[in-house]
Amino acid sequence: MRSFLSETTCLFVVLVVSPWFNSANAQAETARPNFVFIIADDVSPDDLPCYAPSPVKAPHLDRLAAEGRVFDRAYLTTSSCSPTRCSIITGRYPHNTGAPELHLPLPAGQFMFPQALRAAGYFTVLSGKNHLGPNIFTAFDQISPGRGPGKEGDWVRQLRERPQDKPFFMWLASTDAHRPWQTSEQDPVYDPASAVVPPFLVDGPQTREDLAAYYHEISRLDRFVGKVVDELQRQGIAENTYVIFTADNGRPFPRCKTRLYDSGVKTPLIVWRPGTIKPGRTGALASVIDLAPTILQLAGLPIDPRVQGVSLEPLLANPQATVRDVAFSEHNWHVGQAHERSVRDGRWLYIRNAYPALQSLCVESGPQEPAGRELWMVYAAGTLKPEQGDVFLQPRPAEELYDVEADPHQLRNLLGKSEATEEMAAVHARLQQALDQWVAETGDAVPTNPTPGANVVGRGQGMGREFRHRELPGESRNASSLNAPGPIRLSTP
Template identity: 70%
Template sequence: MKFFLTRILWIFSILMAPLSFSSLNAHAETTRPNFVFIIADDVSPDDLACYAKSPAKTPNIDRLAAEGRLFERAYLTCSSCSPTRCSIITGRYPHNTGAPELHMPLPAGQFMFPQALREAGYFTVLAGKNHMGPAVDAAFDEITPPAGPGGEQRWVRHLRERPKDKPFFMWFASTDAHREWQATDADPKYDPADVVVPPFLIDGPETRQDLAHYYHEISRLDRFIGNVVEELKRQGIAENTYVIFTADNGRPFPRCKTRLYDSGVRTPFIVWRPGTIAPGKTESIISVIDLAPTLLQLAGVPLDPRLQGVSIEPILADPAATVRDYAFSEHNWHVGQAHERSVRDGRWLYIRNAYPEIRSECVESGPEFPAGKELWDYQAAGKLNADQGDIFLQPRPREEFYDVQADPQQLKNLLDPAKNPELGSALQQEYENPHMRLSKLLDQWTAETGDTVPKNPTPGVPVTGRGQGMDAGFQHQELPGATKNASSINAPGPVRDTTSLKP
């Protein structure tokens, strides 16, 4: 009898083992955190009520900000669509990705953090705007193109149809608020009289109407973000899901998109997970290349040595924590030729321009667009004020240096006697040392990351051409960093201020 009972228990254990293992494994998988990454197209933080006094109605984004961690000093590595996205997915600077210029596909073989998540058992989706090329197919289980005017209409469906036995990473990419404008009846319309016109644009009827259309698209994006959050709550998985919201570059207006001022590379960045992240704002500096190591760390996935960013997990736990003291950004070919580099700390912004003889324009600066048209009309009439002529400067300053605290729009170049009449006086001593310090830091970053100035750069296209440089026969020429094989360099350059760190 004892032998018989032992035999029965042994057979039962064998039959139940796969079921038990499967149940335990499914439990382990579903308790790992999920991630929803939402990236807007051409949105500046100053146009969101949670960041500034904006009339744009964004109740869902504002709620994420109020309930999660809002980053006041989050910066892009590039204010240009495809280079930014390739930078985010690899956790590397644009000239280190092999795709530093607009419309360049990410080369095969680069590290991609969604692929690392996928290989670790995550279900991964890219829904909406891709703009990174076919190499990213390896990083996602599913890729669906934009659906609807803003490209967001498949987001909730992916959450509902996902496999329920795996943690997931969803990359939701809208086309809001990219031009051309598309209006919908479900979202707020704005009175041009209510918009906030930046001081470097013309406060005129065409610019105000242009901004009103832009606000409308931001509100549409906000509605879909609300739908995503409600679906997470409906499924009972909000407490186990990180929602991250950011944008790929600044608003699609002159002196914003493509530029290295706050209007171009300062980005909204909000991280929300109820019950895990306590509400609060942080002044700590982060870069979008920090997203990749952060999500991998939160998922328990080893960090790849090719990552140039650092994890911001300490700031999610404590808004006073610091993970970096400097943020670096670059401006490469985006229809127009460009090679600008910047470095910033908490107060100062330093920009270096390798092509000062060229105007700094982007497509949205052209007279074909309303805000651009008013600038061109005023310029032709000789009516521009001192803050509105930036896109017409030729030559431009080779160096720019700003006190961002005193000059949040970066309108007073402290190295320009015309902008700073006190230059050379005792006042200069206040910023001479930080100027030289940031200049040396940029030199160090340039050398360590393998950045170079192309001798045979990709040709530019006039903003009035609207061809976006992609006519028949067009091809990119020498890329920044190419002569030093920067796409194989992993050094991140300076991250922390080693002179002030405690031993």
Template identity: 60%
Template sequence: MHVLIRSRNGLLCLFTFCQLSLLCVSVSPAAETRPNIVMILADDVSWNDLGCYGHPSIRTPNLDRLAKEGLRFDNAYLTISSCSPSRCSVITSRYPHNTGAPELHTPLPEGQVLFPQLLRDAGYYTVISGKQHMGPYALTSFDHVSKGKGPGREEDWVPILKKRPKDQPFFCWFSSTDAHRAWQKSKQTQPHQPEDVVVPPYLIDSPETRKDLAQYYDEISRLDYFTGQILDELDAQGIADNTLVLFFADNGRPFPRCKTRLYDSGIKTPMMVRWPKVISPGTVTNSLVSTIDLGPTFLQVAGVKADPRMQGVSFENLFTDPKAKVRDYAFAEHNWHVFKAHERMVRTGDWLYIRNALPGQRNLCVESIDFPSGEALWERYEAGKLNKHQKDVFLKPRPREELYKVSKDPHQFENLADKPEYASELARLRTVLDQWAEQTGDTIPDNPTPDRNQRPGEPKPGEFEHREMPGDARDAQKVNQPGPVLAD
């Protein structure tokens, strides 16, 4: 069979069918020129609970390999340390109060921008497997939806990679339930021993706490095992060189003063990315990034234009220049998560500033009351045997403002907000946080969602319902301003 085609210079050329097939392949956009993207999302893991961040005893050889072969972020921050609102923030690249789903267990409303849908529209095959927790609308952006398999929901990740369409670039949202409570035994890894754990100074160093932490370590190691399986499968398929693999967590470890909180133990996330075609091995960046920046970054490397509703910014330039500046400010929220809450944070340079709209109550989450580590704290508290670093969850009233110099105070123990010598820094960060709240439509609800669970020593709450949420009063779902990103 012969086909007559007019060339660019107007000449008529005769092609055989086979020649025409080769010609079509050569001029079509080659799927392999656009990177595949694999996003691995941990559940309830703090930033320094991996070997590549200096932990001496957690066994994470595959995550350490990811950092060794790629780029490690030392200043990556979440927008909230709470499961579902964190995920809704990531998929929309918007702050929690701008998503319409700023509180735990609230589904993402229809009409919000979804970055996987933009990738899908551009020809990517999109997959989500494992924990979802964003509601049904978010899942409409994926070609394939799986609840995952196994204790941590990771066991179908490699089969998904094997069965994917081979004629499309792909985006995989692989989301584990490791290391969320309750603990589940792993057949893939050996148990950690209580004597090997590192007990944070705000917890009680007791046999119960050590066992609790050891089982937490076990869940991280299970996720590490399946991360290694993904890396090996990409190698086996010969596509590792042009596949971007990024790992991070949705919130901090499920222990007192971590999950839900705006200290680094709760709001700072481990993040590593490997893309051998572009990123030099063993690179480290201290540049400040936020998890609302993930969507714009993925879209940029895929050659897809970001949606103007996205409040994040791409950090793609860090892949080749780890010293580049992406943002001067990272903002985060603490909204209802079983207990009523309204805190806001800004992280900039060496400073972390927190403002609490509800200082008259204890800052609690389930993990600070139940489970062995929380129970050990309460037992010591009732016996009057806590040291000053272990009293945080019992403070009532709490400081309305907190200011910390992070390099000198990595656990955020010394509040500098009342010290006169830091008054100018405090005033500056007050202004920055005010600007962010105003520009993004953040509000303090007049009729906030009440406690769902009982606080120790207080009456049981009444019938529960979600009420006015942050941003509702200013229709923040329709606000697209990102607030300050770079200093003037």
């Protein structure tokens, strides 16, 4: 069910910045920009043709990518629906928001950048998937549940019916491409034979059909992105508009959603403003925690000291710039019990697991969904390939290190391997130190009384009315009131 309590929400995000609309009878008194933020549900960049070879038809995203700034190394702070959204709206790491686990509402009193925009005179709207909880109502003048299978149906209406005498910010939240799949007649139906199956999944008929249905939902989202851009052009404000597109977590498939590999936390991020942003790609590191300060800076507002991210504005002007040397992500309770932390520097990814005795499962990893079911069938038959066995590992490594450039799917953990080099040892030590510093400064902590895990092999088991979240990550150190961001730039290469 797609609601605040739905399991994740992936997301594409479009951020629009422009001077507010001048009607025939009113003139803008200021050049403050407008913002439209569109976030998709459960979409990985590898499934978009502007990022990787893909059969998906997404002409409107292709256009934004061709004409705007494409971020090739953008990462989420977690690959989990509501925690990602809470992290984005606050500009804070999940364990610092007070809502680091799935289905937790953002607590009252946390900073929210749309609220700062509203206080500065912006008209603010949330349309579509919420999954942030009721305390975000103070940040928005208007909240709409959206319409249609992807909840995108009133996005254009929101743009048309907004007040003409105010700058605006719109958070447009799709439920595409979240399970269960829904079809629409206007959008492409894909041949399963065309699916691109990653090596950690089974290349079989059920997985291919599953991927084809997922592609359909991405194309539906793309169609509504196009409608938004068309409306901006119709109103004559496209050249004064920044469009930022992103998602809330990776594709809803085994070893993707919830995970700290690129298949889980690497996210599409595209920023478009014709005439202002020169087309091009950047390999600079970026995090979704950086969206809040970026928007505030583009709006001409101060960046609140509670924000832990950094502005991406330098990368919009110069794709060769650098704003951060490291990006951090976390994996907390998402139906299954978890406490993993990661740090990456662009080439190297280091992961630390506080619960190595546990399997790393989410609902999509179980046999109730086609791709998961085919994976479990092959496992039971004893014909599983080594690269397909991750979700069955028990125990798991306490530490993992990957050369992402040489191993783009992160299939070979380099720690403890015979081919380990002095360079790998130095990288391991450097990233360990960076992660230790981040844990200490942001107040992260492993719970002593953690939220119990549900039986994620059967959807919804263990999630009855008696279920309660217990001690949260960082709660023992009062992390929700700490503002230190941890390391952003490193003193040594």
